[in-house]
Amino acid sequence: MGFNPVGQLEAELISALEAALDKVLEDQAQNIDKPEIEVEVPREKEHGDYATNLAMVMAGRLSTNPRKLAEDLVEAFEHELVSKLEIAGPGFINFYLKNDWLYQTIGQVISAGEDYGQTDKGKGEKVQIEFVSTNPTGPLHVGHSRGAVVGDVLANILEQVNYEVYREYLINDAGNQMDLLGESTYLRYRELFGKDIQMPENSYQGNYIIEIAEDLKAEYGEKLLEIDEKEALVISREKAYDHLLANIKDDLAEFRIEFDNWFSERTLHDENKIQEVIDLLREKGYIYDKDGAIWFASTEFGDDKDRVAIKNDGSPTYMAADMAYHYDKLERGFDHLINVWGADHHGYIDRMKAVIQAFGYDRDTLEIIIVQIVTLLRDGKKVPMSKRAGDFVTMREVMEEVGRDAARYFYTMRSTDSHFDFDLDLAKKESTDNPVYYIQYANARIHSILDNAGDLSSEACEADLSLLKDESEIDLMKLIASYPDQLELAADRRAPHMIANYAYELAGVFHGFYNRCRVITDDKDLSLARLKLVKAAKVVLENVLRVLGVSAPEEM
RNA sequence: GCGCCUGUAGCUCAGCCUGGAUAGAGCAACGGACUUCUAAUCCGUAGGCCGCAGGUUCGAAUCCUGCCAGGCGCACCA
Numbered sequence: 001m002g003f004n005p006v007g008q009l010e011a012e013l014i015s016a017l018e019a020a021l022d023k024v025l026e027d028q029a030q031n032i033d034k035p036e037i038e039v040e041v042p043r044e045k046e047h048g049d050y051a052t053n054l055a056m057v058m059a060g061r062l063s064t065n066p067r068k069l070a071e072d073l074v075e076a077f078e079h080e081l082v083s084k085l086e087i088a089g090p091g092f093i094n095f096y097l098k099n100d101w102l103y104q105t106i107g108q109v110i111s112a113g114e115d116y117g118q119t120d121k122g123k124g125e126k127v128q129i130e131f132v133s134t135n136p137t138g139p140l141h142v143g144h145s146r147g148a149v150v151g152d153v154l155a156n157i158l159e160q161v162n163y164e165v166y167r168e169y170l171i172n173d174a175g176n177q178m179d180l181l182g183e184s185t186y187l188r189y190r191e192l193f194g195k196d197i198q199m200p201e202n203s204y205q206g207n208y209i210i211e212i213a214e215d216l217k218a219e220y221g222e223k224l225l226e227i228d229e230k231e232a233l234v235i236s237r238e239k240a241y242d243h244l245l246a247n248i249k250d251d252l253a254e255f256r257i258e259f260d261n262w263f264s265e266r267t268l269h270d271e272n273k274i275q276e277v278i279d280l281l282r283e284k285g286y287i288y289d290k291d292g293a294i295w296f297a298s299t300e301f302g303d304d305k306d307r308v309a310i311k312n313d314g315s316p317t318y319m320a321a322d323m324a325y326h327y328d329k330l331e332r333g334f335d336h337l338i339n340v341w342g343a344d345h346h347g348y349i350d351r352m353k354a355v356i357q358a359f360g361y362d363r364d365t366l367e368i369i370i371v372q373i374v375t376l377l378r379d380g381k382k383v384p385m386s387k388r389a390g391d392f393v394t395m396r397e398v399m400e401e402v403g404r405d406a407a408r409y410f411y412t413m414r415s416t417d418s419h420f421d422f423d424l425d426l427a428k429k430e431s432t433d434n435p436v437y438y439i440q441y442a443n444a445r446i447h448s449i450l451d452n453a454g455d456l457s458s459e460a461c462e463a464d465l466s467l468l469k470d471e472s473e474i475d476l477m478k479l480i481a482s483y484p485d486q487l488e489l490a491a492d493r494r495a496p497h498m499i500a501n502y503a504y505e506l507a508g509v510f511h512g513f514y515n516r517c518r519v520i521t522d523d524k525d526l527s528l529a530r531l532k533l534v535k536a537a538k539v540v541l542e543n544v545l546r547v548l549g550v551s552a553p554e555e556m
Numbered sequence: 557g558c559g560c561c562u563g564u565a566g567c568u569c570a571g572c573c574u575g576g577a578u579a580g581a582g583c584a585a586c587g588g589a590c591u592u593c594u595a596a597u598c599c600g601u602a603g604g605c606c607g608c609a610g611g612u613u614c615g616a617a618u619c620c621u622g623c624c625a626g627g628c629g630c631a632c633c634a
Contacts (some may be wrong), residue, residue, distance in 0.1 A: 317631090
């Protein structure tokens with residue numbers, strides 16, 4: 001575990017540069033602070049495989065000419081993989097590498113197979129990631145889908161680089177939203193028997209409520225009209241709850257999203273956890289009484305204002321339940337907590353971090369990832385989604401309209417910071433415009449090549465890769481080699497879209513290679529070498545698609 | 557009013573955290589490539605005061621400040 005060819009190469013270049021710098025400084029008998037040395041891949045290919053600005057940074061400190069310093073550094077530099085050094089521009093040092101490291105890497109990629117991409121960056125750190133966590137009061141809609149996919153893919157990425165990831169869904173199954181759900185269902189039930197009903201202003205009015213009411217009718221007949229209304233409301237609520245939660249679970253499962261734990265908020269109430277947490281915080285001095293309510297002094301930790309935990313009617317706020325829930329998380333021994341929230345909850349961050357601090361943990365133990373809103377586009381126009389009950393597009397509808405693969409890819413491909421315009425027409429298109437098909441088509445082409453190669457492909461492992469010299473071959477090898485590094489970066493930045501973009505780029509480079517370099521030719525040695533490269537590309541493409549949760553069809 | 561996100565090519569977006577050389581990609585437009593492993597592909601052309609104004613720096617799309625515009629929030633709702 002821990003195979004990251006690009007990361008390793010960069011580390012080697014940096015230490016070789018450091019050695020060169022030491023040599024130069026010693027010659028000049030200088031004693032000066034050394035900067036953090038960095039190498040980067042230049043934008044322009046003409047600037048080599050890597051470049052460093054070290055000479056320019058140091059020149060300032062030594063008050064010397066950067067180009068002169070660069071010359072000294074180049075003179076002192078030594079690394080077996082570097083074929084050529086060049087000084088350019090205001091004092092950049094450009095590195096040109098021998099291809100050997102690529103040839104070596106390709107072999108390692110094939111042996112690693114589906115493990116390729118795994119590194120030890122996370123060192124087994126235990127991370128809990130909580131996402132989706134919607135009320136079971138209706139089906140998941142498009143707004144939830146983005147958070148669902150982002151959370152899932154982020155979890156996959158973290159797992160790849162050896163974080164021990166635990167996925168959790170908090171079921172908000174307590175409080176007055178649930179009661180309202182029960183009431184809405186019961187009213188619809190009464191309506192089925194011809195009773196006049198008046199749906200309250202803020203009730204749930206989607207058609208799915210009527211379906212649940214019909215289930216109730218089928219199961220209980222008129223019985224719920226006859227019994228005590230309180231009891232009937234509870235039965236209605238529980239029926240709706242079971243039904244809707246099952247729906248949510250089905251939808252997510254079909255979207256290839258699985259959780260390690262479904263945490264019921266009710267258990268916190270039933271097991272008196274909320275009171276326990278309030279007592280604990282009161283002991284610490286962060287709880288006080290005012291205006292008949294019980295307050296949490298979140299301003300002690302940077303929140304805008306203090307927050308009510310127990311209302312003056314004696315019932316806990318959602319905040320109180322969340323406090324108890326997060327205390328429970330912390331007590332379970334995770335090293336780090338990540339919550340994926342919709343943009344409409346960003347105002348909640350400070351108070352939740354205050355909670356974490358009040359419990360005596362570092363506020364950064366809890367990390368909130370905010371996912372910006374989604375707009376659906378059809379025919380280039382926004383699909384209207386009013387907040388009026390029932391008037392929204394569900395996650396299932398989108399999934400069924402564009403397919404799971406496209407839906408998952410689209411929800412992943414943009415930075416979570418950006419508002420996202422989901423172009424339904426594009427996602428459905430089976431053509432070059434659609435990034436999902438573009439990527440999957442690359443995979444299908446790989447399979448086609450391997451099929452055509454027949455027995456030849458089994459000999460490919462022994463191939464002499466030094467025959468691979470075409471620019472498109474080198475580009476492909478480089479991109480393949482960078483996969484573990486990309487995963488580490490995406491994990492670090494909590495940026496699943498980087499991996500979606502990587503997959504797209506990989507497919508693009510592969511298509512370029514495919515068009516330029518015919519794999520199976522009369523030249524057997526070259527054919528074998530290219531087959532080996534194709535096999536490595538297959539490994540990475542399949543791995544990255546697995547991380548994205550997108551299928552890799554063998555033919556299209 | 558306060559907080560968070562966004563503003564980069566006609567459109568959709570990368571790049572910004574960690575400053576670097578001529579700012580990238582896809583779509584749309586235009587021009588090319590199929591007797592060849594899948595043309596669902598590839599190659600090329602054109603397209604930019606990186607929202608505006610200051611500042612820091614040898615160097616700013618990137619860092620800092622102010623402003624403008626759009627979005628989302630600012631409950632004893634969840």
